[in-house]
Amino acid sequence: MRIVALAGGIGGARFLRGLLHTAPEADITVVGNTGDDISLFGLRICPDLDTVMYTLGGGINEEQGWGRADETFTLREELAAYEVGPSWFTLGDRDFATHIVRTQMLDAGYPLSAVTEALCDRWRPGVRLLPMTDDRVETHVVIEDDAGKRAVHFQEWWVRLHAGTPAQSIAAVGAEDAKPAPGVLEAIEAADLVVLPPSNPVVSIGTILAVPGIRAAVAAKTVVGVSPIIGGAPVRGMADACLTAIGVETSARAVAAHYGPDLLDGWLVDTADGATAGDLDGIAVRARPLLMTDLEATADIARAALDLAGELRP
Amino acid sequence: MRIVALAGGIGGARFLRGLLHTAPEADITVVGNTGDDISLFGLRICPDLDTVMYTLGGGINEEQGWGRADETFTLREELAAYEVGPSWFTLGDRDFATHIVRTQMLDAGYPLSAVTEALCDRWRPGVRLLPMTDDRVETHVVIEDDAGKRAVHFQEWWVRLHAGTPAQSIAAVGAEDAKPAPGVLEAIEAADLVVLPPSNPVVSIGTILAVPGIRAAVAAKTVVGVSPIIGGAPVRGMADACLTAIGVETSARAVAAHYGPDLLDGWLVDTADGATAGDLDGIAVRARPLLMTDLEATADIARAALDLAGELRP
Structure with a gap:
């Protein structure tokens, strides 16, 4: 079975681990969001791709859900001693190495898709991990506070401001001119099933879907x-x-209505929402326990998604 | 007293520590060799400038003479896990931070002299540290071995090959078109004295002197x-x-004859060489213990250099 999953960071990565567990023989391509990517300290950082790669490759900080296990923060300390910021985006020493390798390859002219493949040579995530695009797409958020009305990078809003200042609008800058990365459309076309994991419908899956053609x-x-x-x-x-x-x-x-029946065929909701969910026009809804408390529970959710797809597939 | 010192790495840095100790009120400008500089992992590394900066700023690994004290090597381990090399040039985590800050500033358009000044804002080495030039000068070494005759970067010959393959020639590529960094000629012109520390006469001091005008x-x-x-x-x-x-x-x-009487006025040799040294045509030679065994011994050497200069100064 060929499956394509569109994924953001933590939620997507954890769901994928369950999917791999329940369908070890499946041929899975993950199309990752790159709208959250940011350049800091001259290095290119791809938080969502890395979270998927580290989670499936066994290198993730399990408690935190992002970043590396057994991480140290010597560089962070040194950069602070140089008074070079920002300090609000936490990067560990092990994580820094990934960004150094990525940046060096990008500077040498490799597209992000080739860089991601090279990084995955080490991590062997068990899926084919593709960035949604090799072009620059950056999620910007318009906020208004004491400093006035302005657009900030998604990470500044999300990590620095903890999304505490309301977003007046959110835009994937550059998306309309972006092309899907090599292999993305081909993988979707060849897929028996596309899964939307419990990733952020706006800034993760929404951003991926904003790349023309996807x-x-x-x-x-x-x-x-x-x-x-x-x-x-x-x-x-x-x-x-x-x-x-x-x-x-x-x-x-x-959220299901937002995705719309033109996109979505089946929708899993939690049992807590089962009573009010019902079928939506053109979307089959099923209620299952959706808390990804451990690998077994997560695999059950993935299995339920596959079962629902089985019912729906023409 | 205004002193200019031309310095390479370890020998120069240790001598400078002695000079600062014996002449704490002196206004010292250090012109550092940049011919050893190398780009690795997409980062710009200036080994000699850093050795001077770390040594005088209290951050050096004392036993080793280069690199940072209390160093860790997590990034190095991670880069090896990515099979990204070279592995023969040892970079510690703390040291990496310096190169990240430097590279980010260079990429933003700051000249190396401005970057060095910014790094020294943290280290406060007690001297004004200037790179010999803001232009790219790279010491290359022509060697011949089983892989044939070829020019390699100085660091490859020095660090990777431990200078074990004889150098057929050594060239400071780019030196003839380089301009002294801002402040270098001005500092020399204003100096009461120029000191050549016990740095490598060929690839450290020789390279500095190869920049036209110096x-x-x-x-x-x-x-x-x-x-x-x-x-x-x-x-x-x-x-x-x-x-x-x-x-x-x-x-x-x-070595004194190589520098020549047009350049050199006074020359300190070790007492072990005193008997054979004698004065050279136009160069006053003095024999003193020259082993920089500790700070006191080093300060004595620096004091002897200042005393000799005092005798010679017009």
Whole structure:
């Protein structure tokens, strides 16, 4: 079975681990969000791709969900001693090495997709990991506070401001001129199934779908999504702040409606939301326990998504 | 008193510590060699400038003479896990931070002299540290071995091959088109004295003097040098391999003659070489214990250089 998953960071990566566990023989291509990417200290950082790579490759900090296990922070300390910032984006020594290797390859002219493949030669995540695009797409958030109204990089809003200042709008700058990375459309076209893990519907999956060609290719497939909203709140992260910015209610049902029946065929909601979920026009809804408390529970969710796809596939 | 010192790495840095100790009120400008600089992992590394900066700023690994104290090697381990080399040039985590800051500033368009000044804001070395030039000068060494005759970067010959393959020639590529960094000629012209510490006469001091304008400016001053050769051998490092490459005998006397009386006014040799040294045509020679065994011994050597300069100054 050929599966394509569109993934953001922590939620997507954890779901993928369950998917690999329940479908070890599947041929899985992950299309990763790169709208969160940022250049800091002259280095190119791809938080979502790295979270998927580290999680599936066994290098993730399990408690935290991002960054490396057994991490140290000597460089961070030294950069602070040089008074070189920003200090609000935490980078560990092991993580720095990834960004150094990536930046060196990008500077040498390799596209991000080739760089990601090279990094995965080490991590062997068990999936084919592709960035959504090799072009520069950057998620910007318009906020207004004492410093006035301005657009900031997504990471500044998310990590530095903890999404505490309401987003007036969110834009994937550069997306409209971006091309899907080599292999992305081909993988979607060849897929038996496209899965939308419980990633952020706005700044993760929404950004991937904003790259011209991807949404249409996905919509032509059997698509099953897993709600990132349980009981009216994101399980982790601040997806509610993103949904509010684009005028979507923070509920499992509203997220499905936002994706729309042209895109989505099946939708898994948590049992807590089962009563109010019901089928949506053109979207089959099933209620299952969606908390990814451990690998078994996560594999069960992935299995439920595959089962629902099995029902729906033409 | 205004003093200019031309310095390479370890020998120069240690001598400078003695000079600062014996002449704490002196206004000292250090012109550092940048011919050893190398780009690795996409980062710009200036070994000699850093050795001076770390040594005088209290951050040096004392036993080793280069690199940072309390160093860790997590990045090195990670880069090896990515199979990204070279592995023969040892960079510690703390040291990496310096190169990251430097590279980011260079990429932003700052000249190396401005970057060095910014790094010294942290280290406060007690001297004004200037690179010999802001232009790219790279010391290359022509060698011949099983892989054929070829020019390699100085660091590859020195660090990777331990200067074990004889150098057929040594060239400071780019030197003839380089301009002294801002402040270098001005500092030399304003100096009461120019000191040549016991640095490598070929690839450290020789390279600095190869930047057009520097040698003539230095020659116009009272110049006292300290022999890096004691008893016919370099105290540390492999200066003999460099001297042989340019056809100069490895002796205190031959090095002085190589600098020449047009450049050098006074020359300190070790007491071990006192008997054979004598005055050279136009160069006053004094024999003193030259082993920099500790700070006191080093300060005595620096004091002897200042005393000799006092005798010679017009």
